[in-house]
Amino acid sequence: MKVIxxxxxxxxxxxxxxxxxxxxxxxxxxxxxxxxxxxxxxxTHKTExxxxxxxxxxxxxxxxxFSKRRVADSIANLQKKGWLEYKRGICGFYNNxxxxxxxxxxxxxxxxxxxxxLVSPVQDDDEEDDYPL
Numbered sequence: 001m002k003v004i005x006x007x008x009x010x011x012x013x014x015x016x017x018x019x020x021x022x023x024x025x026x027x028x029x030x031x032x033x034x035x036x037x038x039x040x041x042x043x044t045h046k047t048e049x050x051x052x053x054x055x056x057x058x059x060x061x062x063x064x065x066f067s068k069r070r071v072a073d074s075i076a077n078l079q080k081k082g083w084l085e086y087k088r089g090i091c092g093f094y095n096n097x098x099x100x101x102x103x104x105x106x107x108x109x110x111x112x113x114x115x116x117x118l119v120s121p122v123q124d125d126d127e128e129d130d131y132p133l
Contacts, residue, residue, distance in 0.1 A: 001111040004101055010051075011038045014099075017108050024107055026077065032064045033074040034083065037097050043114075051114050052098045054089070083107075
C-alpha cells in the first residue's frame with residue numbers, strides 16, 4: 001500500500017502514475033488542473049480540512065493559463081471520474097477541492113491512501129512501500 005504523507009509526495013505520485021502508466025482517459029487540461037490542485041493541498045490541518053485546497057476557478061485558470069471554461073470542464077471531468085471532490089463556495093470563492101487518492105490508485109490497480117498522522121516534509125519514516133513510485 002502506498003501511503004501519501006506530504007503534499008509533495010502527493011504531487012510526485014500523481015505525476016509518476018500519469019506519465020508512466022498513461023493519462024487514464026484524461027485530457028491534458030484535466031491533468032494540468034489535477035496537478036495544480038495536488039500542488040496546493042494543505043496536508044498539515046488537523047481537522048477534516050486536511051488534504052484540501054480552496055481556489056476559485058478563475059484563480060486556477062490564471063495559474064495554469066487555461067480559460068475559466070476549460071478549468072470548469074476539467075473539474076467536471078475529474079469529478080465524473082471520481083478523482084476529485086468539489087464543493088462550490090460562496091459566489092464561486094473558497095471552493096473546496098479534495099483529490100480522492102484511493103480512487104486514483106484503484107484506477108491504476110494500486111492501494112493508496114492518505115496518512116492520518118502529521119508528517120513534516122523533512123521527517124522520513126523507514127517504511128517501504130509495496131509499489132516504488
